[in-house]
Amino acid sequence: MRAWSFVWFVLAAGTCVAPSAVADSKPGDRIALLIGNAQYPDSDTPLTTPVQDVRAVGAALQRRGYAVDLAENVGKRAMQDALSNFFGKIKSGSDVLIYFSGYGIQSNDKNYMVPIDGQIWSEADLRRDGVTVDSVMTEIDRRGADAKVVILDAANRNPFERRFRGYSTGLVAVNDPPANTLMMYSTAPKTMLRQGSGTRSVFADELVGSIGGDGISRAAFDKVRAGVSAATQGAQVPWIVSTLKESSGGWTDPRPVPSKPPRNPVEAGRLPDPPKPVEPTRQETAKQEAAKQEVTKQEILKQEAAKPETVRQDSAKLEPPKPTTGPAADPAGDFAAAKRANTRQAYQDFVARHPTGAWSERARAEIDRIDAAVKPAAVDIQVLTYSREDLRMKAELDRAIERNPGDAGALYRRGQLHAIHREFQLALADFDEVIRLNPQDVEALNNRCWVRAMVEELDRALRDCNEALKLRPNFADALDSRGLVNLKIGMAGMAVRDYDAALRGNGKQASSLYGRGLARLRSGDTQEGNSDISDALAMDPGIAKEFARYGIR
Incomplete structure (x- = not known):
């Protein structure tokens, strides 16, 4: 069985450098195009990582035997030229990798890469100035690439989408990619990434490390997913969709890494500039910092030993006590x-x-x-006046429950009616009875969680939401309710995590977006917090007053 060929396509974020020409590829060759777009004139906060991301990944690929072209901060014409030049090198049996880092927008279930000179004020402009991922994949497939891998890292909140939408929607999952294709998103579809402040993204760091350790393989992608999720504490979880022929998931690159390093890429005409030294990975940086701290501690000990005894005693009084057990602490x-x-x-x-x-x-x-x-401020517990229709419905529910006290459906609907009108104790009594009749009623558990949050029974509310999510994982309404509870408790980080998960299940839920905005503000993330709140108010102008009634401002 012959070796698989691979196509990588990574969308991430990246001054225009047109890719240089190389000789036509041969069957089995490894070629890569890396595009990083960062300097978008319309962006108030330019992306900081794309150029360094593509350079670092490019260096890792060179060590794996790839001929690499770089294109940095390219407009539409330069991006099209780079792609056309690259398409011309693809032959049947070639290994192909494309990495793009920059802004992306989805429209009508299509993902668009945005060049730095895009003039986008409407979805029609997006179709004119953007480059669709579908068209790139189709052309790669038409040229004879065998196994394709598409990785999208283009979900940063962008300045264009707000011109024609009330809120950002993230990228869309492609559920039917071409045969023998693996697609990887740097975060879950229809979710947005918060812009980092470093010189490299967590995603690129994990990608460089995995390529270095596992080469171009499914195992490498799985490690990237796990590494990013762990590094961000679940706030960013890459997403994989695959139609690769090997359904067992054991897809690997069978060819060994060449023992002889590739020619100098500048001499080969593959990169426009000499490669810069590869920045250390986060793990390597941590080891270096630990070594520096150890040297510093040793110097301090030497200085302390040189002091007179009385000075050392006085210094010791100023030092906070160290733990008496476990490893040395700082x-x-x-x-x-x-x-x-x-x-x-x-x-x-x-x-x-x-x-x-x-x-x-x-x-x-x-x-x-x-x-x-x-x-939290006091919850508004003023009972709302019943409308004539609500009174009629309540009377019907009362009669139904009188006839059959075990009518769980009627009890549940009456509990909701009580909750809507802020009769929280009556609502609790009805939901208690529903759950007594059926302890696994997920909807009732979620509603009781919310009502308990309103009467400040926060520990019990948390237990109800946890139980509902145990029975139905990823239940968006319960995640939204638990986010509210965590917000009231003061656990802003946990609230952000719950609201993130809720929005993955229902991206149009204004309460989750507004709650996440408040939680981000309380975590010190002012820019993203205000952005979420602005998006939520565009969806529901009354959402701020609703949260104020919950006791949260």
């Missing part, structure tokens, strides 16, 4: 990390690691500060 460094995160959970984790001492007291003071800032 409370000052840990506190600085918690301060950068500036979340209740970060300070709680610090106290768990350093339960005593001056640093612990400072962390507890920060927890008290956050609790005071997010303490």
